[in-house]
Amino acid sequence: MKSLFNLSNLSVDEINSILNRAQEFSDGATSDIAKGKIIASLFFEPSTRTQNSYSIAVMRLGGQVITFNSETSSMKKGETFYDTVKTFEALGCDAAIIRHSENEYYKQLKNIKMPILSGGDGIGNHPTQSLLDLLTIRQEFGSFDGLKICIVGDVLHSRVAHTNIDVMKRLNMDVYTSGPQEFKEEGSNYIDFHKTVKEMDIIMLLRIQHERLSSEMIMDKEGYNQKFGLNKSVLSLMKEKSIIMHPAPFNRGVEIDDECVECEKSRIFKQMSNGVFVRMAVLERALKN
Numbered sequence: 001m002k003s004l005f006n007l008s009n010l011s012v013d014e015i016n017s018i019l020n021r022a023q024e025f026s027d028g029a030t031s032d033i034a035k036g037k038i039i040a041s042l043f044f045e046p047s048t049r050t051q052n053s054y055s056i057a058v059m060r061l062g063g064q065v066i067t068f069n070s071e072t073s074s075m076k077k078g079e080t081f082y083d084t085v086k087t088f089e090a091l092g093c094d095a096a097i098i099r100h101s102e103n104e105y106y107k108q109l110k111n112i113k114m115p116i117l118s119g120g121d122g123i124g125n126h127p128t129q130s131l132l133d134l135l136t137i138r139q140e141f142g143s144f145d146g147l148k149i150c151i152v153g154d155v156l157h158s159r160v161a162h163t164n165i166d167v168m169k170r171l172n173m174d175v176y177t178s179g180p181q182e183f184k185e186e187g188s189n190y191i192d193f194h195k196t197v198k199e200m201d202i203i204m205l206l207r208i209q210h211e212r213l214s215s216e217m218i219m220d221k222e223g224y225n226q227k228f229g230l231n232k233s234v235l236s237l238m239k240e241k242s243i244i245m246h247p248a249p250f251n252r253g254v255e256i257d258d259e260c261v262e263c264e265k266s267r268i269f270k271q272m273s274n275g276v277f278v279r280m281a282v283l284e285r286a287l288k289n
Contacts, residue, residue, distance in 0.1 A: 003117065004117050004127050004286065005104075005127070006125040007127045007167045008167075018282060019135050022132075023138075023139075026274065026277045031061050036062075037095070037287065038063065038093050039054075039095050040065075041067045042088065042096055043098070047099055048249065050119045050275070054128075057279035057280040061284065061287075066088070068084075082108050094115075095286055096112075099118070100121055102122050115286035117282055117286055124163075125162070126247075129160050130163040130167050132275045133245060134167070135277070136270055137243075139274075144172060146172065148176070148199060149175055150176040150197070151178075152178045152203060152206060152255070153179045153255055154179060154206050154207070155179055155183055160206065161185075164204070176191045178228065179193075179228055180227075197238060198238065198239065200239070201242050201243070202242065202245060203230065203238065204244075204246065206246070207255060208224070221254050228255065230255065230257065231257040231259075242265060243265050244263070244267065245267055
């Protein structure tokens, strides 16, 4: 059983192996490894891209998906998170994809025997988002060594940022962060966004996660856009072959202006496409005997 909760437990070779298989799927490879299998999709937080790209990945591998809705489940009657997951195992599901607001939720599931694939936990880990980011970067630049990336925005509350910072450093990328001071992560390589944007190979923007904030951020949307948003002015400063990334959903006019979302440098929708191929690769890995 090969569950996937984070990337820190995988070696660089294992990460590259997943990326290699994802690239094969991107190039047209097929697999029916999920044929006759049922995968439970248990999302305890809202999701568009992660949940649906996982579902598409299951179907492309020949499997079926059961989508769980906590609002209409027995959790409303007091059933625990563990017992909910255990129920899907008892019903005969072959694997589960889980997103939960609690950091390291998977530590509660040690007695679950079916593979579990993380769709994100709290502000801690989002392994498949990082893998699809890495696949997109590798497709663009061919390798990771020495690339400079600046992750801009609410780094403090972002599981995407936390996962990417760790794995990208392991892959010998130079990782920088920027954003409002209240979202500065202690120990991060914090830089002035406008002064250094011209040096970066990749600008990765983050959404301000109001649902995770205990209080409103100090800066208003207009102020944020002027200081940390990607607009035509900032775009003109970027290196010729640099790219723009965003895990989405994105707030138009806040961290990125309309005209930049689908500009020549943007790889935002390419990331989404790669999400299916990455999730096919990790599902295949999980379902192999």
